[in-house]
Amino acid sequence: xxxxxxxxxxxxxxxxxxxxxxxxxxxxxxxxxxxxxxxxxxxxxxxxxxxxxxxxxxxxxxxxxxxxxxxxxxxxxxxxxxxxxxxxxxxxxxxxxxxxxxxxxxxxxxxxxxxxxxxxxxxxxxxxxxxxxxxxxxxxxxxxxxxxxxxxxxxxxxxxxxxxxxxxxxxxxxxxxxxxxxxxxx
Numbered sequence: 253x254x255x256x257x258x259x260x261x262x263x264x265x266x267x268x269x270x271x272x273x274x275x276x277x278x279x280x281x282x283x284x285x286x287x288x289x290x291x292x293x294x295x296x297x298x299x300x301x302x303x304x305x306x307x308x309x310x311x312x313x314x315x316x317x318x319x320x321x322x323x324x325x326x327x328x329x330x331x332x333x334x335x336x337x338x339x340x341x342x343x344x345x346x347x348x349x350x351x352x353x354x355x356x357x358x359x360x361x362x363x364x365x366x367x368x369x370x371x372x373x374x375x376x377x378x379x380x381x382x383x384x385x386x387x388x389x390x391x392x393x394x395x396x397x398x399x400x401x402x403x404x405x406x407x408x409x410x411x412x413x414x415x416x417x418x419x420x421x422x423x424x425x426x427x428x429x430x431x432x433x434x435x436x437x438x
Contacts, residue, residue: 254314256289256306264296264366266313271296271368296366296373299351317373319364324357332357334365345372353377355410356428377428382437383407384423391416
């Protein structure tokens with residue numbers, strides 16, 4: 253068993269028979285009462301995010317998960333095929349597990365896959381990835397005090413907002429956690 257005080261970002265645990273990963277941890281102490289632990293967690297089977305509160309002395313069941321770096325190869329019907337670079341073993345991961353991260357998968361990309369009893373549960377992309385701007389309007393400067401952004405379509409089909417100085421064909425780094433522009437690649 254695992255104390256709820258040990259739940260930190262990235263820790264996996266079992267709650268009500270379902271595996272969860274902790275996304276955000278907060279320790280709340282109010283007045284003379286006992287402390288409560290609030291967490292934001294993602295259900296690794298459904299992908300749903302939920303907030304849970306626990307009393308300070310609560311415990312959850314610990315699960316043994318393994319993060320393995322895998323290289324994305326191709327999409328085969330509903331499955332995405334990944335290869336372990338060490339032993340060349342190939343694993344098919346369903347599109348339900350990959351979810352919205354599918355638009356960021358490029359052939360040859362190394363991702364971390366979270367396994368629970370040899371069952372893939374979750375894909376962790378690199379925090380920033382490089383893409384080419386496929387379409388964007390030319391930037392028109394006006395009287396502005398702050399940074400201005402314009403719409404752009406990347407080579408993977410994802411729409412994002414980029415600064416005015418980014419042109420079609422430029423390479424940019426995109427934050428894969430929220431799909432926002434991070435910086436221009438030189």
